[in-house]
Amino acid sequence: xxxxxxxxxxxxxxxxxxxxxxxxxxxxxxxxxxxxxxxxxxxxxxxxxxxxxxxxxxxxxxxxxxxxxxxxxxxxxxxxxxxxxxxxxxxxxxxxxxxxxxxxxxxxxxxxxxxxxxxxxxxxxxxxxxxxxxxxxxxxxxxxxxxxxxxxxxxxxxxxxxxxxxxxxxxxxxxxxxxxxxxxxxxxxxxxxxxxxxxxxxxxxxxxxxxxxxxxxxxxxxxxxxxxxxxxxxxxxxxxxxxxxxxxxxxxxxxxxxxxxxxxxxxxxxxxxxxxxxxxxxxxxxxxxxxxxxxxxxxxxxxxxxxxxxxxxxxxxxxxxxxxxxxxxxxxxxxxxxxxxxxxxxxxxxxxxxxxxxxxxxxxxxxxxxxxxxxxxxxxxxxxxxxxxxxxxxxxxxxxxxxxxxxxxxxxxxxxxxxxxxxxxxxxxxxxxxxxxxxxxxxxxxxxxxxxxxxxxxxxxxxxxxxxxxxxxxxxxxxxxxxxxxxxxxxxxxxxxxxxxxxx
Amino acid sequence: xxxxxxxxxxxxxxxxxxxxxxxxxxxxxxxxxxxxxxxxxxxxxxxxxxxxxxxxxxxxxxxxxxxxxxxxxxxxxxxxxxxxxxxxxxxxxxxxxxxxxxxxxxxxxxxxxxxxxxxxxxxxxxxxxxxxxxxxxxxxxxxxxxxxxxxxxxxxxxxxxxxxxxxxxxxxxxxxxxxxxxxxxxxxxxxxxxxxxxxxxxxxxxxxxxxxxxxxxxxxxxxxxxxxxxxxxxxxxxxx
Numbered sequence: 001x002x003x004x005x006x007x008x009x010x011x012x013x014x015x016x017x018x019x020x021x022x023x024x025x026x027x028x029x030x031x032x033x034x035x036x037x038x039x040x041x042x043x044x045x046x047x048x049x050x051x052x053x054x055x056x057x058x059x060x061x062x063x064x065x066x067x068x069x070x071x072x073x074x075x076x077x078x079x080x081x082x083x084x085x086x087x088x089x090x091x092x093x094x095x096x097x098x099x100x101x102x103x104x105x106x107x108x109x110x111x112x113x114x115x116x117x118x119x120x121x122x123x124x125x126x127x128x129x130x131x132x133x134x135x136x137x138x139x140x141x142x143x144x145x146x147x148x149x150x151x152x153x154x155x156x157x158x159x160x161x162x163x164x165x166x167x168x169x170x171x172x173x174x175x176x177x178x179x180x181x182x183x184x185x186x187x188x189x190x191x192x193x194x195x196x197x198x199x200x201x202x203x204x205x206x207x208x209x210x211x212x213x214x215x216x217x218x219x220x221x222x223x224x225x226x227x228x229x230x231x232x233x234x235x236x237x238x239x240x241x242x243x244x245x246x247x248x249x250x251x252x253x254x255x256x257x258x259x260x261x262x263x264x265x266x267x268x269x270x271x272x273x274x275x276x277x278x279x280x281x282x283x284x285x286x287x288x289x290x291x292x293x294x295x296x297x298x299x300x301x302x303x304x305x306x307x308x309x310x311x312x313x314x315x316x317x318x319x320x321x322x323x324x325x326x327x328x329x330x331x332x333x334x335x336x337x338x339x340x341x342x343x344x345x346x347x348x349x350x351x352x353x354x355x356x357x358x359x360x361x362x363x364x365x366x367x368x369x370x371x372x373x374x375x376x377x378x379x380x381x382x383x384x385x386x387x388x389x390x391x392x393x394x395x396x397x398x399x400x401x402x403x404x405x406x407x408x409x410x411x412x413x414x415x416x417x418x419x420x421x422x423x424x425x426x427x428x429x430x431x432x433x434x435x436x437x438x439x440x441x442x443x444x445x446x447x448x449x450x451x452x453x454x455x456x457x458x459x460x461x462x463x464x465x466x467x468x469x470x471x472x473x474x475x476x477x478x479x480x481x482x483x484x485x486x487x488x489x490x491x492x493x494x495x496x497x498x499x500x501x502x503x504x
Numbered sequence: 505x506x507x508x509x510x511x512x513x514x515x516x517x518x519x520x521x522x523x524x525x526x527x528x529x530x531x532x533x534x535x536x537x538x539x540x541x542x543x544x545x546x547x548x549x550x551x552x553x554x555x556x557x558x559x560x561x562x563x564x565x566x567x568x569x570x571x572x573x574x575x576x577x578x579x580x581x582x583x584x585x586x587x588x589x590x591x592x593x594x595x596x597x598x599x600x601x602x603x604x605x606x607x608x609x610x611x612x613x614x615x616x617x618x619x620x621x622x623x624x625x626x627x628x629x630x631x632x633x634x635x636x637x638x639x640x641x642x643x644x645x646x647x648x649x650x651x652x653x654x655x656x657x658x659x660x661x662x663x664x665x666x667x668x669x670x671x672x673x674x675x676x677x678x679x680x681x682x683x684x685x686x687x688x689x690x691x692x693x694x695x696x697x698x699x700x701x702x703x704x705x706x707x708x709x710x711x712x713x714x715x716x717x718x719x720x721x722x723x724x725x726x727x728x729x730x731x732x733x734x735x736x737x738x739x740x741x742x743x744x
Binding site for chain 1: 604622708709712713715716726727728729734736737
């Protein structure tokens with residue numbers, strides 16, 4: 001069905017002649033054997049029937065041969081006197097003439113119908129092809145897939161070799177697929193492609209311009225301007241009708257290229273809008289976070305400088321200033337950590353570590369916060385040394401514990417557990433006795449700038465996203481759930497080496 | 505934990521008034537240090553650039569130098585190296601650069617101690633006292649006391665609550681090294697070289713195992729050490 005429309009005409013033509021001659025001879029021979037049973041007039045009708053039937057299958061000229069041959073045979077073998085072309089009666093002569101005319105008309109009419117049918121079938125095939133092409137182009141994603149769809153369909157119909165699409169502005173042309181053999185930087189082909197982009201006419205092999213090139217270049221028109229060039233390797237010369245069809249296909253592919261280019265632009269715009277949104281969120285939350293402690297420090301110092309207050313008030317103010325500074329410092333640490341993460345240059349430096357050191361470092365820096373809770377650490381006695389990046393892991397535990405202390409009610413228990421799971425897994429979990437997470441929080445917890453639904457004032461929503469970043473930088477994973485007895489439970493898994501040295 | 509001798513030292517400092525050179529380009533930082541340190545009895549000289557700092561160091565021969573690494577004219581590590589070509593007194597680095605690499609590099613290049621900004625002034629004062637004490641008094645006392653722990657360097661003994669602790673010879677060498685440098689941070693590499701005679705940083709696994717063992721023997725609660733402290737990613741510090 002999807003063969004080239006003119007394919008194999010020579011071979012079928014010879015076949016047609018053979019079929020025509022063989023059928024006529026065979027039927028004639030049969031009639032000759034039965035000549036005593038049937039009159040020779042019946043034979044003429046039989047042969048007429050055979051020629052009409054052949055008209056259904058055969059081309060015009062083999063059919064003419066069949067008509068002529070059957071007329072001659074009828075005359076020679078059946079019309080008396082036999083074995084001569086001479087015809088005795090006027091009636092028989094008229095019969096032969098009519099036989100010949102009917103056979104010819106039959107053949108001509110039939111073949112005309114068949115030609116029309118063929119044309120209709122070709123039209124249908126093209127419509128079908130265009131439909132298929134449209135359909136596949138619709139689902140194709142990106143220029144690269146567009147190229148492979150174009151290659152598939154154009155290859156089928158026009159015996160075209162590979163296809164390449166060139167897009168871009170004058171100096172910066174992009175060829176897709178990038179490894180297309182016909183294009184080396186500044187090759188002649190690239191120059192022709194550029195020429196086609198500028199002049200908006202087809203060029204290359206079988207065209208009026210650059211006809212010595214091995215490729216054919218078609219301009220891809222999108223809206224008012226040429227947006228790209230479609231190039232064919234090993235093109236074949238096409239008949240005018242096929243050229244029309246090819247151009248229809250090219251129009252379709254051009255439309256697709258245009259859409260792809262537009263979607264690239266839209267994607268860029270989307271990313272821009274997203275980063276703008278992110279910037280605004282960052283700006284709002286951080287300017288708030290920076291201003292509050294600074295305001296506290298400025299306010300406190302102003303009061304202190306006026307020297308009108310008793311020692312107890314002054315002590316309280318000093319304490320406020322100290323708290324504000326710690327908060328500022330924490331924010332700066334978080335921002336620096338975030339930018340380390342975003343820069344993509346975060347490389348963990350694992351070294352042997354006694355996890356007690358980790359815990360002591362964290363509890364030391366969070367002494368004030370943890371003073372309000374009952375803080376429990378669970379580490380098995382046979383805990384081996386593990387190889388981890390101390391700084392990153394410390395920050396992970398720090399953020400998790402600090403978070404728990406900010407969300408859980410004062411006086412409740414916060415549990416930090418560390419254990420080693422064979423083979424090669426360090427499990428760190430922090431559990432509190434707060435209200436746990438809602439479904440929505442569980443989905444967004446580790447996103448940058450996300451704040452819990454009952455977030456206390458202060459905080460930037462950076463803490464847990466840093467946790468995830470630092471854990472993933474070490475090849476680990478982090479999960480949040482609600483504990484069996486309620487409360488938040490965050491578990492970190494890090495791939496580690498454990499020391500096999502036993503000092504005993 | 506403060507050492508008994510340190511407290512005495514503090515009293516001595518108040519009388520003599522050691523000279524401290526502050527090399528820092530931030531006016532506000534110099535002012536804070538000047539106020540804090542002179543209130544604690546030290547004499548102060550200040551430099552805002554590396555060049556000026558090197559000049560003043562050679563002119564005044566300060567008892568201690570506080571050096572910021574981020575100076576406008578000369579790279580901090582270069583100043584450190586150039587100072588160390590002739591300057592023997594303690595140099596404490598005070599910098600916003602707080603990565604383990606920077607700290608280890610500074611210590612290996614001759615810095616006596618390292619504090620990251622922002623810092624607690626109380627901690628800075630303690631480090632200054634320790635550094636000056638180590639530079640001034642050659643430690644000839646064979647008996648070092650840390651609360652309920654006594655280390656006798658002559659007799660190779662460690663005594664806790666009046667009872668002799670059983671230590672292997674390597675454990676004792678390690679403990680003695682740390683105790684002799686009480687208050688100072690010693691890098692992993694330095695400790696490995698001093699105790700085992702090699703400096704391959706890959707061997708820190710052994711070091712940690714030994715530290716864990718010593719802690720079990722000398723600390724009241726080995727999971728919350730008060731004597732043998734970890735400086736994560738850098739090394740160990742004893743006593744403060």
